[in-house]
Amino acid sequence: MTVDAAAVDSSAPISSFAATAPQASAVDPHCLPKTRALAESLRAATGRFAMVGHQDDTFRHHVDLSAADSDVKAITGAYPAVWGFDMGRIELGWKRNIDGVPFEDIRREMRRAYDMGSVVTVSWHSVNPVTGGGYGDNMAPGTVPAVLPGGRMHDRYLEWLGRAADFLVSVTAPDGEPIPIVFRPYHEHTGTWFWWCPGSSIEATDTTPAEYAELWQMTVEYLRDVRGVHNLLYAYSPDRSRIDMTDGASRRADYLHGYPGDDWVDVLGLDDYWDIDQDPATFDPADCHADLVTMLTLVGRLGRERGKLTAATEVGSPRGFAAAFDPAAGGPWVGYMLSAATANEWTRRVLWYLPWRNCEEADGGGAYGTPAPDSAYADDFRDFARDAFMRLSDTLPPLYM
Template sequence: MIPNPSHPVDPDLTPRARALFDALHRVSGEFTMLGHQDDTFSAHARERDGSGSPADSDVLAVAGAYPAVWGFDLGRIELGWSVNIDGVPFDDIRREMRRAYAMGAVVTASWHAVNPVTGGGYGENTAPGSVAAVLHGGDRHGEFLGWLRRVAAFLGSVTDEHGEPIPVVFRPYHEHTGDWFWWCVGSPLRPTDTGAGRYAELWRMTVGYLRDECGVHNVLYAYAPDRSRIDMATPASREHGYLFGYPGDGYIDVLGVDDYWDFGRGDPPATPRDRHADLADILTLVGRLAAEHGKLAAATEIGSPGAFAAESAEPWSGYLLSALTANDDARRMLWCLPWRNSADAVGTTAYGTPAPDSPYAADFRAFVRDGAIRLADTLPPLYSR
């Protein structure tokens, strides 16, 4: 456990959000929570279990408990849609956020917003000048503030049975070190037209507007560069690449990283041994910076270690677990979050956790029941002070 020299981005956090912030700092380094995106919206257990089990979660069906971190996405909330980018109704997302909170789990949300200039989504999400257009003085600034008001309204609507706002770890503008979203800045070696300074301005504007203008006080803010564009050659290049576009300590609660690259994505692929070394190195970097800056740390989105199953009979309890426990800095990852178990991701590094009939199910059980990992049923209280 490390001391907590940090202050939250929002000094007026709701009591439950402040309790979560403090609890996560207290337990930092003690264990890693297993998270899952859209856990109860993308389960295969109902389709594949011949016994007719009503299990609504592959993690539950395989490991006997729900994830300790539940991930959701707010994409299309900006347009006023009733369903998100994956077709999940926002009413259902709100319900499942309440359910996760009621069992003591952590709730986190990403935001795959459409391009503010073109309206394009996945695959059509970039256009020159997109970030400049939404900043102060840009021709889409007023419209974008309307988008943020819709985000704020949703976050404020997620309440418990007493009407109190549920804490949410919000991860907007993620993977900004790539080149596939309108907010991306690229890498120091291959920057986009956005520039690191504009990205930082976008982040600060967003936090300031949600917190100070919209009165959203139940949110912790997570920063999550994409690993694939970070130069791992030297410790200095890693840190420089990771912090490219960093908006400043006053605007970040969680230092995260989205990493599919070290789980088999990429052409030509490195050897599993090299990828494993890089995975441990990036987790170590994030954990060290979190300690130095007084921040929380997490592997905010990861690929499936099953991609390396041919090289390891234990991709979860071997490949991933050994990286998460490589040293004291890597152990500061408070959670790791595989992506959703969508049918179109089967066989790819983007597929999340094993279904009950997966050849990796037994290894996954060994992973989540290791003493270094937590599911929802083994969490300490996170919302009481």
């Protein structure tokens, strides 16, 4: 499938192309006007372009960054089209999130992203509600049943959800309407490192897929029906590393392991570091690239089948594969990431790619999101972000009209 990205008028609301977009049922039939407009715009954009995202873009960047407050802007001249934030520790009533960023600063930057027309997405790395354990110490047997209705921690967990609700409606547009947010709770559930994880066929936990689905549905019902939060699109995002790649049936089954149902999900996502940040001395880059294309194809197909938006909700940095690509044919961002994003009509349905935050503790690894302005990969990243198929904040059509 060939997409003429230049044919899309970036000055016109993308909803003007809605007649060609697949229809999708919304989790919240009473979502606010701007949130509904964003969903319709993203449906219309599907297959026409993809967006460059970044987690904590203006909070964590390279030490040698000069004038710009964003690594993406320093290299490309524009901010990301998708801005990622995390509200971990909001559940405890803290003033700062899991990464030490003040929530007031997060609110300010969420509004800033919205004001420039970018998409805002929020994840939630909460502590374990039974033990209080944080990242790396987040698991404990029986945690999910404890917070479900009838569980001993249920009332306490509703208090946590109440604090989450307060935060999710705390950023408003000039007219007072809460800004649209792509909310990504309970992510990477096919793994074994968060209290909500049921795992997958590769490695299961004590949480069942049915319990995970009930947790998801309980959360949506509380936010939407009890607290009246109507500015959210809900994103489901399994972790790639625990998906069985043996055959199509296995991949599909593991991706949908714990899936709460089409009535409860707006965005089918994928968190994929596994196919992107491996050591080329151990993993064949060509095989990894093929698996990345396979997974993006699966997500795109499922999105089309189920009438859902699709996204690469977290991706690693492909710089470890740099030596595997001829610079004349494109470095790791163009030769690896962009070629996967545009591999076929199904991968082109994936609406955004969000590298993780540029934190110092991840320096030297594949989770270190975007290059520094003086990096050997800066030009390659610029070529990736400025490709005709990709969008930054300054090339997005209006999404909220």
